[in-house]
Amino acid sequence: MTSWIDACAKSDIEAEESFRFDHSGRVLLIYRSPDDEYFATDGICTHEHIFLQDGLVMGYEVECPKHASTFDYRTGEALKAPACVDLRTYPVKIEGERVLIGL
Numbered sequence: 001m002t003s004w005i006d007a008c009a010k011s012d013i014e015a016e017e018s019f020r021f022d023h024s025g026r027v028l029l030i031y032r033s034p035d036d037e038y039f040a041t042d043g044i045c046t047h048e049h050i051f052l053q054d055g056l057v058m059g060y061e062v063e064c065p066k067h068a069s070t071f072d073y074r075t076g077e078a079l080k081a082p083a084c085v086d087l088r089t090y091p092v093k094i095e096g097e098r099v100l101i102g103l
């Protein structure tokens with residue numbers, strides 16, 4: 001069963017930016033897309049143990065700051081080598097001004 005965790009305010013994230021959210025030992029990233037939707041993935045690259053919050057967010061992609069693999073943050077799909085394993089994604093819902101993540 002999904003439990004919804006209050007992660008941040010909508011205004012904590014600019015469009016085409018990400019926000020790191022740590023919860024119960026997990027590191028997640030929450031994204032705000034150019035068309036104002038919110039998404040969440042694991043916040044650690046699947047290639048090596050590198051935090052993605054320092055990576056560039058462009059359109060619907062996040063780029064790993066170490067070897068420049070890119071992932072589609074809507075689906076988690078690894079788009080560019082060397083990472084070849086997709087990022088795990090999490091459901092997001094908006095309640096008023098708050099962003100909730102389903103874990």
Ligand code: FES
Pocket residue numbers: 045046047048049050064065066067068069081082083
């Ligand atoms: S650590 Fe992310 S692409 Fe290598």
